[in-house]
Amino acid sequence: xxxxxxxxxxxVAALLFSVIGLGLCFFAYFQRDGRxxxxxxxxxxxxxxxxxxxxxxxxxALLTDDFSVQYVALHHSSTSPLWVKLVTPWAALEGSILLWxxxxxxxxxxVSWRVHTRGLPxxxxxxxxxxxxxxxxxxxxxxxxxxxxxxxLAHPFNAxxxxxxxxxxxxxxxQNHWMxxxxxxxxxxxxxxxxxxxxxxxxxxxxxRYQSWVHETRWWTMIAWGFLTAGKMAGAWWSYxxxxxxxxxxxxxxxNASFLPWLLATAxxxxxxxxxxxxLLRSWNFSLVILTFVATFFMTFLTRSGVIQSVHAFGEGPxxxxxxxxxxxxxxxxxxxLSRVSSEVKDVGEVRLLSRExxxxxxxxxxxxxxxxxxxxxxxxLVVEALNGAKVSVGAPFFNQMAAPFGVFMLLLMGIGPxxxxxxxxxxxxxxxxxxxxxxxxxxxxSLIWGWTLGVSLAVGLFLYNLAAVGLxxxxxxxxxxxxxxxxxxxALADLAVTNKRRFGSHIVHVGVALGCLAIAFSQAYxxxxxxxxxxxETWKKVGLEVRLLDLRQVQEPNRIATIAxxxxxxxxxxxxxxxxxxxxxxxxxxxxxxxxxxxxxxYTLGNDYYFILQQFGQDERGLWATVRVIVTPLVLWLxxxxxxMVLGTLYILWPSGLRAPAKAPGxxxx
Amino acid sequence: MKRLWPFALLVxxxxxxxxxxxxxxxxxxxxxxxxxxxxxxxxxxFAPYRAEWGERIQLSRYLGQKPILVNLWAxxxxxxxxxxxxxxxxxxxYKNRLLILGVNVQDTNPGAALGFIQEFGxxxxxxxxxxxxxxxxxxxxxxxxxxxxxxxxxxxxxxxGPLDPATLQxxxxxVL
Numbered sequence: 001x002x003x004x005x006x007x008x009x010x011x012v013a014a015l016l017f018s019v020i021g022l023g024l025c026f027f028a029y030f031q032r033d034g035r036x037x038x039x040x041x042x043x044x045x046x047x048x049x050x051x052x053x054x055x056x057x058x059x060x061a062l063l064t065d066d067f068s069v070q071y072v073a074l075h076h077s078s079t080s081p082l083w084v085k086l087v088t089p090w091a092a093l094e095g096s097i098l099l100w101x102x103x104x105x106x107x108x109x110x111v112s113w114r115v116h117t118r119g120l121p122x123x124x125x126x127x128x129x130x131x132x133x134x135x136x137x138x139x140x141x142x143x144x145x146x147x148x149x150x151x152x153l154a155h156p157f158n159a160x161x162x163x164x165x166x167x168x169x170x171x172x173x174x175q176n177h178w179m180x181x182x183x184x185x186x187x188x189x190x191x192x193x194x195x196x197x198x199x200x201x202x203x204x205x206x207x208x209r210y211q212s213w214v215h216e217t218r219w220w221t222m223i224a225w226g227f228l229t230a231g232k233m234a235g236a237w238w239s240y241x242x243x244x245x246x247x248x249x250x251x252x253x254x255x256n257a258s259f260l261p262w263l264l265a266t267a268x269x270x271x272x273x274x275x276x277x278x279x280l281l282r283s284w285n286f287s288l289v290i291l292t293f294v295a296t297f298f299m300t301f302l303t304r305s306g307v308i309q310s311v312h313a314f315g316e317g318p319x320x321x322x323x324x325x326x327x328x329x330x331x332x333x334x335x336x337x338l339s340r341v342s343s344e345v346k347d348v349g350e351v352r353l354l355s356r357e358x359x360x361x362x363x364x365x366x367x368x369x370x371x372x373x374x375x376x377x378x379x380x381x382l383v384v385e386a387l388n389g390a391k392v393s394v395g396a397p398f399f400n401q402m403a404a405p406f407g408v409f410m411l412l413l414m415g416i417g418p419x420x421x422x423x424x425x426x427x428x429x430x431x432x433x434x435x436x437x438x439x440x441x442x443x444x445x446x447s448l449i450w451g452w453t454l455g456v457s458l459a460v461g462l463f464l465y466n467l468a469a470v471g472l473x474x475x476x477x478x479x480x481x482x483x484x485x486x487x488x489x490x491x492a493l494a495d496l497a498v499t500n501k502r503r504f505g506s507h508i509v510h511v512g513v514a515l516g517c518l519a520i521a522f523s524q525a526y527x528x529x530x531x532x533x534x535x536x537x538e539t540w541k542k543v544g545l546e547v548r549l550l551d552l553r554q555v556q557e558p559n560r561i562a563t564i565a566x567x568x569x570x571x572x573x574x575x576x577x578x579x580x581x582x583x584x585x586x587x588x589x590x591x592x593x594x595x596x597x598x599x600x601x602x603x604y605t606l607g608n609d610y611y612f613i614l615q616q617f618g619q620d621e622r623g624l625w626a627t628v629r630v631i632v633t634p635l636v637l638w639l640x641x642x643x644x645x646m647v648l649g650t651l652y653i654l655w656p657s658g659l660r661a662p663a664k665a666p667g668x669x670x671x
Numbered sequence: 672m673k674r675l676w677p678f679a680l681l682v683x684x685x686x687x688x689x690x691x692x693x694x695x696x697x698x699x700x701x702x703x704x705x706x707x708x709x710x711x712x713x714x715x716x717f718a719p720y721r722a723e724w725g726e727r728i729q730l731s732r733y734l735g736q737k738p739i740l741v742n743l744w745a746x747x748x749x750x751x752x753x754x755x756x757x758x759x760x761x762x763x764x765y766k767n768r769l770l771i772l773g774v775n776v777q778d779t780n781p782g783a784a785l786g787f788i789q790e791f792g793x794x795x796x797x798x799x800x801x802x803x804x805x806x807x808x809x810x811x812x813x814x815x816x817x818x819x820x821x822x823x824x825x826x827x828x829x830x831x832g833p834l835d836p837a838t839l840q841x842x843x844x845x846v847l
Contacts, residue, residue, distance in 0.1 A: 077747075164747070164752065166747055166783070167747060168747045168748065287677075301688070305691075305692060307688060307691035307692055308691070320692050321689070321692055324685065324688050324689060324692065328681060328685045331681050332678065332681060335677050335678060335681070339674045339677075342674060379684070379687065379688075382687055382688070382690075382691045383687065385691075386687060386690055386691075591747070591777055591778070
C-alpha cells in the first residue's frame with residue numbers, strides 16, 4: 001500500500017458514499033421511508049471515514065517525502081520543517097479542496113446526529129423525517145461536487161513517473177509564517193459551516209416550514225461566523241507580519257471576495273434574530289443565507305480561477321469553470337425555490353424604524369449594500385476589460401472611501417440597536433438615546449480639541465458611545481434584577497451573565513468591533529514611516545528613535561537562506577522609550593522564489609507598533625550596508641485584541657451552559 | 672417582474688465571469704521586452720558544453736545569426752522535466768536554423784542541475800544564471816519560462832509556464 005494508492009482509493013470511496021447518501025435521501029424523501037434515512041445517516045459516517053483516510057494519505061505522502069505523488073512533487077520539499085510539511089495539504093489547490101471536502105463530510109456527519117428517522121423530533125433542534133432528507137441531501141450534493149472535482153479534475157494523488165528526488169516546497173509566502181498554518185483552516189471551517197444553515201433553509205423552502213430553521217441553525221451560523229472572523233483576523237495578522245508593508249488589509253480582490261461571505265453572514269446573523277423573535281424578515285433570511293453560501297464558493301472561484309489578478313490567486317487550475325457553474329446553479333435553484341414561495345414568506349407584521357428590529361434591519365441593509373459595493377469594486381476591472389478591453393485596477397482609496405461612512409453608520413446602529421426595545425420604542429428609551437448622543441458628541445468634540453483628525457475623533461466618539469450603550473444596558477439589567485430579587489448588584493451581574501449569554505456575548509462582540517474600528521482609524525491616520533541606508537555602526541535619528549545598525553549576518557537554514565540585520569534602537573523621545581531593544585528584520589531567500597521575502601521584526605506596544613523591515617543589503621568600498629525601513633503605527637495591537645474579543649464573545653454565546661438547560665425544560669418542547 | 676431581477680443579475684454576473692475565464696490567462700502578461708532588443712548576458716557554461724561553446728556563453732555573440740529560443744529552467748521544477756525532452760527533440764531537428772539556449776535559474780546547487788542535463792541527455796547549451804541577473808533582466812515570473820528572440824535580435828514572444836508541443840510548434844513556426 002502506498003499513500004497514492006490509499007488516497008486515490010479513499011477518494012473514490014468518499015465520492016461513492018456521497019452519491020449513495022444522496023440517492024438514499026431521494027428515496028427517503030419520495031418514499032417517506034425512515035429506513036432510507038437511517039441508511040443515509042450511516043453513509044455520512046462512511047463518507048467521513050473515507051475522506052479522513054484520503055486526507056491522512058496526503059499527510060502520509062508528505063511526511064514520508066513520497067514524490068511519486070504529483071501534489072507532493074509540486075508543493076513539497078524534503079528540507080521543509082515539520083510544521084510546514086504538516087500544513088502543506090492546504091498550500092495548493094488539490095489539497096485545499098481535499099481539506100474543504102473533509103470538513104464538509106465532518107459537518108454532514110454532525111448534522112446527521114440531529115436527524116430523527118421516525119415520528120416527530122424528540123430532542124432540541126431535531127430534524128424531522130420530512131425535512132431531514134432534503135437537508136442531508138443538500139449536504140451530500142456539496143460533497144458529491146467536491147469529491148467529483150477531485151476525482152475527475154484536480155486529483156491530489158496523480159502519480160509522477162518517474163518520481164523526482166526533490167520538490168520546490170510550498171509557496172514561500174506560506175512557509176514564512178506559522179499563521180499560515182491556521183488561517184486557511186479557520187476560513188474553511190467558517191465556509192463549510194454555512195452549508196448547514198443553507199441546507200436547512202432549502203429544506204424549509206421545499207417543505208414550506210419557514211419559521212424554525214433559523215433557530216435550529218443559530219448555533220451553526222454563530223460557529224461559522226466565529227471561525228470566519230478568526231480566520232480573517234489571522235489572515236490580516238499574517239499579511240501584517242509577512243508582506244512587509246506594515247499593513248493588514250489591502251482590498252486585494254481575494255481579500256474582498258472572502259470579505260463578502262463575512263459581510264453577508266453578519267447581516268444574516270442579525271436578521272435571523274428578528275425572525276426568531278418576531279417571525280419577520282423571512283425572505284431576507286432566505287436570501288442572505290443563500291447568498292452567504294454562494295459567496296463562499298465565489299471566493300474560492302476567485303482564488304483559484306485566476307480571473308482577477310491578486311496576490312492570493314494561487315495559479316489557475318481547471319476548476320475555475322466548474323466552481324463557477326456550481327455556484328451559479330446553486331444560486332439559480334435556490335432563488336427559484338425562494339421565488340416559488342415568495343408570496344408565502346412575505347412579512348405579515350411591520351418593522352418600525354425606531355425599534356430593535358428596525359435597527360437590525362438597518363444593519364442588514366448596510367451590510368448588504370457594502371457587500372454590493374465591494375463586489376462591484378472587485379469585478380470592476382473585469383467589467384471594464386469586457387467593455388473596452390482596457391486593463392484597470394480598483395485601488396484601496398475607492399474602497400476606503402466607501403467603507404468609512406459605512407463604518408460610521410454601522411457603529412451608530414450597533415450602539416443604539418440593542419438599547420431599543422422590540423416592536424416600538426418606549427419613552428424611557430429616549431433618555432438613553434440622549435445620553436448616548438451626548439457621549440458621542442462630547443467624545444468627538446474633545447478628540448477634535450485634543451487635535452486628532454476628524455475621522456479619528458469620530459471614531460473615538462463612536463467608540464465611547466458604544467461603550468456607553470453596553471454600559472447602560474448592563475447597568476439597567478443588573479439594577480432591575482437586583483431590585484426585583486433583592487440580591488446584590490454583583491450577584492445580579494453574575495446571574496445575568498450566565499442566564500442571558502446570548503445578549504452578554506453580543507455585547508462582548510460589539511465592544512470588540514468598536515475597539516477594532518478605533519484601532520483601524522488610528523492606524524490608518526497616524527502611520528509614520530521612514531527609510532534609510534545604513535552602514536554597520538552608523539546611527540540614524542528619526543521618528544523619536546535612534547536606530548543603529550549593529551551587524552548584518554547570513555544564516556543558512558534548511559529551506560531558505562536568511563540575511564538578518566541586527567538593529568539596536570534607543571528612544572530619544574518619551575514615547576520612543578517603548579521601542580527600545582534589539583530588532584532583527586530579515587530577508588529570506590527561498591530557492592524557488594524570484595525575489596527575497598522580508599520577515600519584519602515588530603515590537604507590539606500598547607501605543608505604537610514599531611515595525612522594522614530589511615529592504616536591501618549589500619557591500620561596497622565603505623563596507624556592508626543595509627536599507628532599513630521603520631514604520632510606526634499606533635494601536636495596531638488593539639486590532640488583534642479586538643479580533644480576540646470578537647471571537648471570545650462568540651465562544652461565550654456558544655459555550656454550553658449547564659445552568660440553562662434544566663431551567664428551560666418546560667418551554668423546551670416548543671423551541 | 673420583480674422576482675426576476677435576482678436571476679437577471681445572476682445571468683449578467685455569470686456571463687461576465689465566464690468571459691473572464693475564457694479571455695485567456697491574465698497572468699500571461701505580455702513581457703515589456705517584446706519588440707525590444709534582447710538583454711545580453713554571459714553565463715558560465717555547464718561542463719558538457721564547454722568544449723563546443725567555450726567557458727562562458729555570451730548571448731550577443733549569437734544574436735542576429737539565427738532565431739534564439741531562451742529557456743529558463745531549474746532542476747527542481749517539475750514542468751521543466753516535461754519540457755526538456757521536447758526542447759531536445761526540437762534542437763536535434765532544427766539545430767542549423769535555430770539556437771536553443773538553456774539558462775539554469777534559481778537552482779539549489781549546480782550538481783542537481785548537471786544531473787538534470789545528464790538525465791535528459793540535453794545537447795543544446797545551457798549556462799548558469801549565477802547571481803540571478805538574467806532572471807531580473809528578463810522579468811522572470813516562474814520557471815519554466817521561454818523567450819523567443821528573432822533573427823533581428825529583438826524579443827518576439829515570451830511564454831510563462833510550461834510549453835506544450837503545440838505551443839512550441841507554433842512558436843517555431845513564427846521564425847522558421
